Each structure stands twice: as structure tokens, then as C-alpha cells.
Amino acid sequence: MKGDKPAHGYAVLRLAKAAAPPLALARAGALLLQKLTQHGPAVLRTFLYEHWIACPQGAWLSQLQDDVKLIALYVPSVQDFLSVREPVNDLLESLRADPTWWPRQARAADKAFQKAIDDWAINRPSPVTNAEPPLPFASISAFTLLVHTASCRLPAILLSMCAVTAATVGMDQSDKCSNILSIREIASSDRVKSCPP
Numbered sequence: 001m002k003g004d005k006p007a008h009g010y011a012v013l014r015l016a017k018a019a020a021p022p023l024a025l026a027r028a029g030a031l032l033l034q035k036l037t038q039h040g041p042a043v044l045r046t047f048l049y050e051h052w053i054a055c056p057q058g059a060w061l062s063q064l065q066d067d068v069k070l071i072a073l074y075v076p077s078v079q080d081f082l083s084v085r086e087p088v089n090d091l092l093e094s095l096r097a098d099p100t101w102w103p104r105q106a107r108a109a110d111k112a113f114q115k116a117i118d119d120w121a122i123n124r125p126s127p128v129t130n131a132e133p134p135l136p137f138a139s140i141s142a143f144t145l146l147v148h149t150a151s152c153r154l155p156a157i158l159l160s161m162c163a164v165t166a167a168t169v170g171m172d173q174s175d176k177c178s179n180i181l182s183i184r185e186i187a188s189s190d191r192v193k194s195c196p197p
Contacts, residue, residue, distance in 0.1 A: 014117045019110045023074075026067040027106035033064075037099040052088070064088045067106075074112035075105050 013020060019027065036045050052059035068087040072078045082090040094101050 010117045010120055014114075014121055017114065020113055022066075022070055023106070023110050023113055026070055027103070027110060029063060029067060030103040030106040033095055034099045034103050037095045049092070061088055061092075064091055071105055071109040074109035074116070078105050 007015075012018075018024070036048075048059070048061055052061035056062050065087055068078065068082055068091065081094065091102060
């Protein structure tokens with residue numbers, strides 16, 4: 001609707017019960033590492049590790065440092081198991097001992113994030129309503145008229161005028177009547193009169 005403020009990003013994530021994008025990427029990486037550790041191939045594991053040793057700045061495993069920092073924000077106990085200086089080495093060692101440990105920490109971070117945005121929504125001065133979005137056409141007669149005019153091979157500009165007019169129907173009763181009248185005026189033009197009923 002015109003003049004409405006867009007929903008806050010946290011409100012959208014909360015309604016969708018979705019993870020924050022960086023947490024979602026960290027969790028996906030954790031699950032991939034789990035699968036690589038459990039099922040291989042060993043050549044790929046070796047390649048990833050050697051690449052990280054040779055070129056830590058550009059290696060895929062380097063993202064684990066940021067993932068550890070991010071997950072530690074939501075699950076502080078992670079810091080007790082991973083060193084500050086070498087979190088990637090410690091994380092890789094933990095995967096050998098228990099391949100599911102890191103994905104569990106990522107899942108716990110996701111749950112903590114969900115709780116944090118629930119708390120944010122409760123403490124927010126003006127919460128987002130769960131109202132359903134308005135239907136694009138509030139009147140079946142306006143919709144029917146639009147479909148009729150669309151089947152008549154009208155010029156694109158006339159169809160777009162009909163669509164815009166029909167999409168605005170339904171806000172106020174007087175606007176509704178005038179918008180339907182506008183569509184009827186367009187539909188009663190000479191070009192539309194030649195259309196089959």
C-alpha cells in the first residue's frame with residue numbers, strides 16, 4: 001500500500017522463522033564439513049587443508065574463522081573449545097573427534113538468533129502486525145473486466161493502465177467506485193467494443 005513503511009529485516013526473518021544470512025551460510029558450511037569428514041572424499045579434504053595452509057587468505061577453510069566468531073556471539077561456550085589464535089585447526093580437530101559437534105553449534109546459534117529476534121519483537125515499540133497482505137483486486141467485477149480487456153489484444157499501454165487501475169481498487173469505497181468506473185470507461189472505448197463478449 002502507498003505510504004506503508006517496509007517491514008524491518010528482523011521482522012521478516014522472524015515471520016519466516018529464517019536464520020540470519022551469515023548464520024545460514026555458517027550452518028551450510030558446517031554441514032558440508034560434517035559430510036566431508038564422514039563421507040569424504042579424502043582427496044578433497046586434503047586439498048582443502050593444503051590450500052588453506054599454502055594460501056590462508058583465499059582458502060575456503062578461512063571462512064571458518066569468521067564462522068567461529070559469528071557462532072560464538074550466540075553460543076559463547078564455543079570459545080571454551082576453540083582457541084582464539086588457531087580456531088580453524090581446533091575446529092578441524094573437533095570434526096575428527098565428533099563430526100556433528102560443529103553443525104550442532106551452528107544450529108544452537110540459529111536457535112539463539114531466533115530467540116533474540118523474538119525478544120527484539122517483544123521489546124520493539126511498534127511491532128509488525130501479522131495482517132495478511134491485501135489482495136491485488138478487491139472487486140471480482142474489476143478483475144473480470146481486466147481479464148476481458150486483456151483477451152482483446154489491446155495495446156500494451158492500455159492493458160497496463162487497466163492493471164494499474166485495477167490494482168488500486170479497494171482502499172476506500174468512493175475510490176473503489178471511481179476506479180471501477182475508470183476501468184469501465186477504458187473498456188467502453190471504440191477499440192474494446194469490437195471485442196467478443
